[in-house]
Amino acid sequence: xxxxxxxxxxERELLRFFRQPNRIVGAIGQPVIFWVLLGAAFKxxxxxxxxxxxxxxxxxxxxAVMITLFTAIFSTISVIEDRREGFLQGVLVAPVGxxxxxxxxxxxxxxxxxxxxxxxxxxxxxxxxxxxATALLGAVGVLxxxxxxxxxLGFSIAWRMDSxxxxxxxxxxxxxxxxxxxxSVFPASGAHxxxxxxxxxxxxxxxxxxxxxxxxxxxxxxxxxxxxxxSLLFALAMFGLAMRLAARPAKGDLQ
Amino acid sequence: xxxxxxxxxxxxxxxxxxxxxxxVRPREIFxxxxxxxxxxxxxxxxxxxxxxxxxxxxxxxxxxxxxEAAAVRRGIGVxxxxxxxxxxxxxxxxxxxxxQIHGFTFxxxxxxxxxxxxxxxLAERAGDVVEKLSGGMRRRVELAKGxxxxxxxxxxxxxxxxxxxxxxxxxxxxxxxxxxxxGVTSLVTTHLMEEAERCDRVLILDRGRVxxxxxxxxxxxxxxxDVLTLDARDPEALAAEVRQRMGLDAxxxxxxxxxxxxxxxxxxxxxxxxFPGRIDAVRLGRPTLExxxxxxxxHRFWSEEEGGGGGR
Numbered sequence: 142x143x144x145x146x147x148x149x150x151x152e153r154e155l156l157r158f159f160r161q162p163n164r165i166v167g168a169i170g171q172p173v174i175f176w177v178l179l180g181a182a183f184k185x186x187x188x189x190x191x192x193x194x195x196x197x198x199x200x201x202x203x204x205a206v207m208i209t210l211f212t213a214i215f216s217t218i219s220v221i222e223d224r225r226e227g228f229l230q231g232v233l234v235a236p237v238g239x240x241x242x243x244x245x246x247x248x249x250x251x252x253x254x255x256x257x258x259x260x261x262x263x264x265x266x267x268x269x270x271x272x273x274a275t276a277l278l279g280a281v282g283v284l285x286x287x288x289x290x291x292x293x294l295g296f297s298i299a300w301r302m303d304s305x306x307x308x309x310x311x312x313x314x315x316x317x318x319x320x321x322x323x324x325s326v327f328p329a330s331g332a333h334x335x336x337x338x339x340x341x342x343x344x345x346x347x348x349x350x351x352x353x354x355x356x357x358x359x360x361x362x363x364x365x366x367x368x369x370x371x372s373l374l375f376a377l378a379m380f381g382l383a384m385r386l387a388a389r390p391a392k393g394d395l396q
Numbered sequence: 397x398x399x400x401x402x403x404x405x406x407x408x409x410x411x412x413x414x415x416x417x418x419x420v421r422p423r424e425i426f427x428x429x430x431x432x433x434x435x436x437x438x439x440x441x442x443x444x445x446x447x448x449x450x451x452x453x454x455x456x457x458x459x460x461x462x463x464e465a466a467a468v469r470r471g472i473g474v475x476x477x478x479x480x481x482x483x484x485x486x487x488x489x490x491x492x493x494x495x496q497i498h499g500f501t502f503x504x505x506x507x508x509x510x511x512x513x514x515x516x517x518l519a520e521r522a523g524d525v526v527e528k529l530s531g532g533m534r535r536r537v538e539l540a541k542g543x544x545x546x547x548x549x550x551x552x553x554x555x556x557x558x559x560x561x562x563x564x565x566x567x568x569x570x571x572x573x574x575x576x577x578x579g580v581t582s583l584v585t586t587h588l589m590e591e592a593e594r595c596d597r598v599l600i601l602d603r604g605r606v607x608x609x610x611x612x613x614x615x616x617x618x619x620x621x622d623v624l625t626l627d628a629r630d631p632e633a634l635a636a637e638v639r640q641r642m643g644l645d646a647x648x649x650x651x652x653x654x655x656x657x658x659x660x661x662x663x664x665x666x667x668x669x670x671f672p673g674r675i676d677a678v679r680l681g682r683p684t685l686e687x688x689x690x691x692x693x694x695h696r697f698w699s700e701e702e703g704g705g706g707g708r
Contacts, residue, residue: 149496157484160525223482231480231541234444235497236469 142244146237150245151252154216158253168211169257176204180268189331193359197268202352203325205280206345208261209254209288210320214312216250217295221305239387243296247383250292255284262356270356279355286372287348293379300386324349329362347371397422397457397549397581398443404451405438405604412438414604415452420583425571427595427612428585429685435604436585437477440553443583444474457549473547475538477554477585481526487513487537488522491544498545512540516570531558539567543574550574550582556591568594589685600689607692612685619683619691622660626653626667627677634674641670650696656683 158164180197187196223229232242259281265272295316302308320326322336323345329337340346351368353361361368398420405413413435420426430436441447442454445465453460459467481490491509500508513522516536526534535558542550550571556564568591574580584595592598593612600607600615608615628634635653638646644663646655657663660680668675681687690696 143497143499145499146497149493153482153485153489153493156489157482160484226483227476227478227480228482230446230476230478231474231494232497234446234469234472234474235494236466236499237497238466241497 142240143237144241144244146235146241147245147248150232150242151249154219154246154249155252157219158216164215165257168215168253169208169261172204172207172211173261175207176200189328191330191359192328195268198270198358199328200326201262201265201268201270202349202356202358203320203323205258205262205284205352206287206323206325206349207320208258209284210291210316212254212257213250213288213291213295214308214316216246216253216292217299218305218308220246220296220299221302221308224303240384243380243383243387247289247292247296247380250295251285251288254288254292255281258284258288265356270358272356276356280352283348283351283355283369283372286369286376287345287352290344290348290372290376290379293376293383296383297379297386300383319343319345322346344371344375348375398426398454398583400439400443400452400454402452403439403442403449403454405435405442405447406450411604413442413449416601416604416606417452418599418606418609420581421597422581423575423579424596425575425582425584425594427592427598428583428601429589429592429598429689430585430587430601430607432587434601436587436601437553438604439601440551440583440585444472444551445469470545471548473542473545473550475542475550475552475555477557479534479538480541481534481537483527484525486523486525487518487529487533487540490526490537491541494541494544500545508544512544513537515543516540517566532560532563535559535563535567539570546578548580550580552582552584554585554587556586556588564591592685598685600685600692602689602693608688615685615688616683619656619687621656621658621683623681623683623687624655624657624660624663624667625679625681626655626675627679628653628675630674634671637671638667642666647694649690649694654690656687656691 176197180195180200183196187199192199233239259277262272262277262280298311299308322339323343324340329340332340347368350361350363351365351372354365354368401417403413403416404411416435416439428436428439438447442449442461443456445461445468448462455461456468457471461468485493488509491512492505495505495508510519510522513519516539518533518536518540521529521533526537529537535555539555542552555567559567571582571584575582584591586592595612597609597611598615599609626634631648631651631653635646635648638644638653638655644655644657646653648654655663664678664680667678
């Protein structure tokens with residue numbers, strides 16, 4: 142693996158991102174609208190056992206994770222575009238392993254996701270969640286783990302796809318439900334036992350819980366160490382999956 | 397620089413390459429000529445390590461393209477038929493990242509990217525986003541990208557696609573200049589006869605097989621003399637009679653009678669007198685690589701219009 146090549150690809154991701162301002166709006170705008178609207182809508186009615194927060198407070202980490210997910214999705218859709226536009230073939234005939242490509246792409250998506258989700262978290266004081274420097278640092282670390290895992294997952298899905306439409310379909314039926322059922326939108330404590338069980342199987346639930354721990358919010362189970370460990374495992378597993386898939390030639394490698 | 401041994405590649409039942417053996421020598425511009433679908437692009441992909449052959453072997457710069465793909469990639473520069481530039485980045489940034497991927501140091505990178513842009517005459521457009529460059533300029537950036545890491549061997553797939561005549565001329569001048577100044581060998585695929593005629597040596601590929609291999613002038617000399625083409629309502633009958641009555645080797649290619657003959661001009665009045673009213677038009681031409689192709693395959697080269705896509 143060439144770290145310099147990976148870094149070059151990462152830098153390119155960032156440059157591309159900032160050159161397309163509509164991507165910033167897409168990844169951060171929709172979640173913020175959700176947060177404001179749903180926060181206002183459930184202001185009076187939100188109640189769950191063991192949760193003492195307003196919906197605006199409860200939903201905050203979930204929205205940060207949503208931003209992370211959206212950024213990961215947008216970054217990995219570019220794998221499909223790179224393939225279609227031919228940029229990928231130029232990388233594939235370069236004397237660097239495909240692992241450099243995977244690492245550059247995933248790190249690029251991760252940096253962008255963390256950047257945007259952190260910007261959003263700066264809004265926490267507006268709903269009465271105090272932010273200390275340590276809380277923010279911890280949150281950035283957790284977001285980094287979540288983002289790395291989700292970008293790895295997105296990369297693995299995107300690698301063999303030849304159309305962005307296909308990716309959107311997967312996003313609707315798989316990635317969004319993954320987020321909906323992660324304790325981002327509603328807490329496990331008040332849900333139907335079957336749903337609560339699904340929440341416990343979802344690795345992303347542990348990421349959301351870890352973020353709640355980092356922000357000093359209550360109502361998160363299990364404990365911080367378990368949450369961190371599961372998130373780390375998920376991130377590594379997704380990275381491994383992406384590496385494995387990319388190592389094998391795909392029919393779309395050729396234009 | 398390149399040696400292949402009985403290369404075979406099959407897509408399902410169709411053999412895109414069917415036992416291709418040839419050699420490219422150092423410091424030559426080697427043309428790979430053939431109709432679209434003839435196997436050029438498949439061969440190109442095998443040589444650029446993107447495709448594993450189903451059979452046979454290829455060695456590029458002394459390395460096996462499958463077992464030692466990384467070593468091959470270090471030594472080759474590749475210019476694809478389809479674009480490989482990031483359109484959201486500037487010309488300079490495209491080269492900059494390419495240099496980084498190839499392991500240049502940061503300082504080297506910038507200098508090298510600038511140098512290459514200047515060489516393809518785009519120094520002033522370095523800061524323009526690729527989207528905004530014309531088709532011809534983009535091809536030049538592609539070329540600069542392929543040459544960036546000073547490869548000893550350039551592989552170019554239909555490099556003149558999208559270039560205007562001036563751009564084509566520049567491209568060939570450039571290939572000749574790096575051959576002469578830096579000893580760079582080029583392998584160029586093309587479906588254009590005029591281009592193939594500018595190569596030092598040409599391999600003609602049809603339906604996955606080698607049809608002819610040699611310097612363009614040598615190949616053309618094999619055809620000998622002139623080529624006469626006759627338009628007639630019933631070409632088969634006319635060809636048969638020409639063979640019978642005049643003892644000439646007349647054949648029918650794609651609905652026209654074709655005769656190869658030294659001093660073809662002397663034959664024209666004889667033919668017209670011998671077959672009054674049966675010949676609609678006569679064309680006298682010097683043989684070209686197309687005639688070499690027709691002679692070896694018995695059919696015409698695809699017309700250029702049909703070749704637009706070239707996806708395979």
